[in-house]
Amino acid sequence: MAVVDAMGDWGHRWVTTQATMAHLDVKLLMWNMRRKINPDPMPRRRSIIQIIYRDLSLQSRNWWLIAEPGRDVDLCLVDPGFDVDLYITTDLRTMTEVWMGYRPIAGAIDGGSLVLVGNRELEATFQTWLGASRYAAMEKCVA
Template identity: 45%
Template sequence: MPSGYKQFCPVAMAAEILSKRWTIVLLRELIAGSTRFNDLRRGVPRMSPTLLSSRLKELEAAGIIDMNVDSAGPGLHEYQLTESGRDLGAVIEAVGIWGQRWVDTDLSLENLDPALLMWDMRRNLNTAPLPKARSVINFIYSDLPHSQKYWWLIVDPTGVVDLCSVDPGFEVDLFVTADLRAMTAIWMGLSTVKSQIEQDTVRLDGDQAISSQMQTWLGLSHFAGERKRAV
């Protein structure tokens, strides 16, 4: 069966490139700043490496990204947005705003993923309210199996944020025990730390200065400020 829309309309022509499965989500990661294959994989953890490679080649062929040699080491590559790719930023922004405003809250919270949530939190973390020393925050998702339960965010004195799913061996400053759904709702801007503490779905133990500022330093979704609209 021939593929494509076979229309001269610019919307149809753009959809030929952008409407393939995972492409919009992959573009979200590239626009958010991920440039290396492994970082892109962490942003799209349910996308197979083979499909990721295929989609990157398609975006390169379409002139949306360039593949360059990574200065970090031989055989490594960076994927950089071209002018065409950067121009898609407004498109991805508009799609995200629409989804935040109009997709039903329960539907938004159906597909929970602790690895993706923690990766996004790490990327958007606001280090300014945290102490000017290493801070270690241990997230414990009480409703998940042991293999997915424990995550550590480590902020070094220079403001660099690292994410670990294996105990890094540092003294923990704050323990955050939470339901995954509750923490996802906070991240999406659908709830607040204070509200979830009151509902007993989030518990904070440890440094009071860090815990009292959690709503401020927590890395929320780029779209968290968009208000839900009635459907």
């Protein structure tokens, strides 16, 4: 397991950076994010998060995450019809960089390329519940 993790970490640092950033894929990003979201730090009720990619076409611009205690997080490309608790406005490159651990969340927020508006608890715990790519987490431990 240690060898596989070390190879994955090496690939994340030296190979996937250029490949990932050259071939951004919102569907792959959103499905990976959905799998890693941790609803535990979220309010103990259903939370609706809308992610708006301002640089994408209308067909793929809006995504909704539905997190409920004790359930897997759902991902929707069509408005599920619930009131939104947190709006996240960004571009695909920024969200990919944040997810992959190439860019700190605080830097993206401070620079204005990642904007959170809505429920203060969801905003405050964003980094905790968002999760990250497995290798992004490893990189932070190694660095």
